[in-house]
Amino acid sequence: MKHEVFDEVIEALDDVLDAERSALLNGNIDEVGRLLERKEALIEELAQLEEGSAESLQELNSKIKRNQALLDHALEGIRSVSRRLAALRRVRSSLDTYDEHGTRKTIDMSSDGVLEKRA
Structure with missing residues (x-):
């Protein structure tokens, strides 16, 4: 009886791991x-x-490791997108310039709604 339960759990976990991989x-x-x-x-x-x-456990272990590698890559992709979006937000809010000595200066690009017109 316990062996049947073990096989059912293994089969269910195998199905979940396959569904996780697909997702x-x-x-x-x-x-x-x-x-x-x-x-x-x-x-x-x-x-x-x-x-x-x-043997069943070893097969599951290899699937778990495979899915973990996929998950790690997905997380790295999400982190990369997050870093890129943060860089784009910084570009919109400030401008970095350099003087003749190579010293960086940041100019804030705040939009205070004032437009100065010069002739």
């Missing part, structure tokens, strides 16, 4: 978040079971 490859981060709770519950249930096949 990561498609850039569906919301789906990855939804799958996380189910994955954690299955891993907890698996930890409670005493018997099982080491």
Whole structure:
């Protein structure tokens, strides 16, 4: 009986890992978040079971490592976009210039709504 439960949990976790991989490859981060709770519950249930096949666990371990690598790359992509957006915001709000000695000076580009007209 316990062996059947073990096999069911392994199969369910395998399905969740495949769905997680698909979501990561498609850039569906919301789906990855939804799958996380189910994955954690299955891993907890698996930890409670005493018997099982080491081969099945090794296959799951390789899928978990594969998905973790995909997740790491997705997070790095998100961080890269965040850094780029921050740089663009800085460009809109200030201008960096350099004097003849190479000293950087930042000019704030605040829009106070005043326009000076010179002849």
